[in-house]
Amino acid sequence: MSQELIKLIDLSRCTACRGCQVACKQWNELPATRTKNTGSYQNPPDLQWNTWTLIRFQEHEDRSGNVKWLFRKDGCMHCTDAACAKVCPTEALYHTEFGNVSLNVDKCIGCKACVFACPFGVPKFNAATNKIYKCDLCYTRLQGNQPPACVQSCPTGALQIGPKAAMLDKAYKRVKALGGDASVYGDKFVDGTHVVYVLPEKVEVYDHLPKHPQIPLQIIVWKEFLKPAGLLVAGAVVAGAFLHYITHGPKMPEEETTSEGGNKS
């Protein structure tokens, strides 16, 4: 895929200004909800059907007792081996030419298989419309050669988008310059994600960020084995029935059957 893009989130440059959180809502015309302050700057508390990106705030004390405030822009990782697209029965979720996972909302039947499948907890269901929603990496903007709304809004350059190889190169260079516990997150699982982080701290420090994200075993078993096996078996049954029909013909009524009742005298 020559147009494969990666959105790089360099958390070492994020000031949690939340321009991205608002830009996403503005571009995608997503409504706000009435929230409460539950004792954190983080609001809404989680990704929602109408909140496709969320800055997570996390207070952390490191090994030396120093306080750090960690910010993480949460949202769809746009996996290559995407559990959601894999499990979607209608192909509402699909990969585009840029490598991101886009959503054709009209095709969504609200089965919520993707909600269960996603290792990052991204797709969110709206009971009122019976559909799921998630970030689509601003697919229509990418088609128009524009960056996603979040990338456009970021004042510090924490968000960037570009060709896959170049962005991974940038990520690794940045991690090297930062030193310490910094690492690149995303390229080593689910066949590589199209949203990649530069994490200043170790991955296990971050809330809600799986260290080894993978597609749930049931889905692999279902998709890679049971479903193909089942389809194979179903196909064999149909094929068998067809063959039987051609070779033995349709089932006809027995010839001994009389037209009259038995008790004649």
Add this chain to the structure above:
Amino acid sequence: MTNHYIDLKNSDCILIMGSNAAENHPIAFKWILRAKDRGAKIIHVDPRYTRTSARCDYHVPLRSGTDIAFLGGMIKYIIDNNLIQEEYVKYYTNASQIVSADYDFQDGLFAGFDAEKRSYNKKTWTVEKDDKGIPVRDYTLENPRCVYRMLQKHYDRYTLEKVSSITGVSKDNLLKVYKEYGATGAPDKAGTECYALGWTHHTTGSQIIRAMSIIQLLLGNMGVCGGGINALRGEPNVQGSTDHAILYNILPGYLKMPTGSLDTLAKYNDKYTSKSTDPQSANWYQNYPKYTVSFLKAMWGDEATAENDFGYSWLPKMDDGKHHSILHTIDAMYAGKIKGFFAYGSNIAVSSPNSTKVRKGLQKLKWMVNVNLFDNETASFWKAPGVDPKLVDTEVFLLPASASVEKAGSQSNSGRWVQWRHRAANPPGEAMSDGTITMLLMDAIRALYREEGGACWEPILNLKWDYRNSLGRFDPVKAAKQINGHYTKDLVIEDKTTGAKEVNRKGETVPSFAKLMTDGSTSCGNWLMAGSFDQKGENKMMKRGKEDPTGLGLYPEWGYAWPLNRRIIYNRASCDPQGRPYNPKMKLLEWVGDKWVGDVADGPWPPLADKEKGKLPFIMKADGVGAIFGPGMVEGPFPEHYEPLEGPLAKNPLSGQLLNPAIKIFKSDLDKVANADQQYPYVCTTYSCTEHWCSGFTRWQPWLLEMMPEAYLEIGEKLAEKLGIKNGERIKVASVRGGVECVAMVTKRLKPFEVEGKVIHQVGMPFNYGWRFPEGATDASANYLTPSVGDANTFCPEYKAFMVNISKA
């Protein structure tokens, strides 16, 4: 800012103190991170660990209201460790001047204090002059009365122990900051300071900034790339508002507002025109009368003539000794002395201190005109919770205004860059620009004066008042051109030596304030803006050239920077007396041949070493040098630590003077103060956040409200534990003046301080909230807690240090 936003990237060490730059100046923070990419150290000193701290190299917590102690300790450290930029200090500051024998400082007070008037007679705050009237100088800095030694003596008390005990900052942290920042005293290194309301919102605010100016002069950081004092100005275009004098005590271009006793133009000009006998001092304010007269011509056009003092008598005057800051105005309102009130784009019921006093004061008005995008707590004060509208006699007019993107005009950023904006959208309904509203109001007032006559009709009917477009709306270009200035008649100037003739035609825009005259042949609404149009009438504020020939981020073709497109002011100080840049890697200016190359130099004269034509670098000061000894301030020529009006201590650890002796104390029954009071044991500060704009008209914007829906008090884990308060729980926080209910945000980012042997807890609250919106919002305006007191020089309120108590709701 003495420098500008992009220049931040050139710094070697950025001290962010008195600012939460990442949260309240998020776009500017980009440039701070670019400096970090280049290896600069970024230091954040703040009572709270904030989103700024997260991106700095380290955070140093300090007790709110103790910045002068901190900075005084830094001054002592710099002097004791000989970190000064020696040549710069000797020749470019008044360090070498000799303080008069009568000047003294004892136990917290300078010589000349009148305890009854709460003010100083400054006659002893002077330096010795020779028989030509030029300050005497000791370039060895050994004379015990020289400014440098008096400075050393003043800050001798600011030892690490004392400073640590006052501020709550550990000695390790003090030394860390002092050492790192002090290293920028090297001639080729630059340190800069970013401050905002964390410094101005104190009774000693101006002196905090003065302390930093002294540090920057000692380290040779003024006038250089990556240096300077960088005030990050406020959201409502505070830079533009002060440039164009939306303050009671100044005229446009920071000219002084006259008082009644200055009853002639000559008296006014004489008082404010700077005088110097030193041939090496450019003494630029000797040109003051040119700006005054040109301003008067801009106000009254052809009606202003030499015969009537150019209409000087029509200019409103302040009563001598009286002030009209928002604090004074609210006090007068509460005392029933104010009939009518124009509240343009403001919401004092939320944003001014002591909300109870403000809101009760509003009830005594006969009328109010509120010009705003939305309704707010001020416009609707008469139906606030607890107010019976039947008992309020005020008639309120709420006029819908257009937003900044719904009108064309200029905006001035903190870096003095003036950029023209086009209209992006039409205003909704009947909303109009403030300019149009003001113009239509004044049209009606003038019509009434013509019909009915009235007191003082001349200034009103003689006004130059033709700023409308063909639709009868306010025309910002016409106003901008008037502000820039023009020739009121044909003016031909002949250079006697060369015979060259400069031909200026009537009506042409003046290209520079150097062209302004005292005889009425020029008109100019704001001398700093002269040059924002070129002589052909082209609007330089619209320029968007991306060239950067020096590579220093000056971008001379982008917009117009006052004055005269100078991007870094005091830039002559970036070179040694021979005109060679102190930092050869960042040549802001260089004297090459017979001229300056680089930025627009602070005047074309040769460098100081040229004894005949050379000039000192600080051209706006009468003596041409940076002021380490600064007699212009009301409470002293050297900054001194005083406690906030309401603080945790009964005694100032540094002297017998607890408070700033020159602050105005208001005495209404609602001006209660509880200093060192066990009932209010916690130090509280207030602030804004990225998501909300000032008094919170952004609460009407659902996406912003979703992120920051309601008021909260940030409270450290230790204090929360002591009080049994859990994160997210509703609590009550109160000062002796009033209380609010809000959410408790229990955090690791606030830690208790050890101050004078006691544990002192610091808490903080955002001020953006009020009852008017959203529906169901509680009346949780943080300013119910704050006191009606302000800085002694500017009256900027002390929003950031007062005492509270906290309890479960």
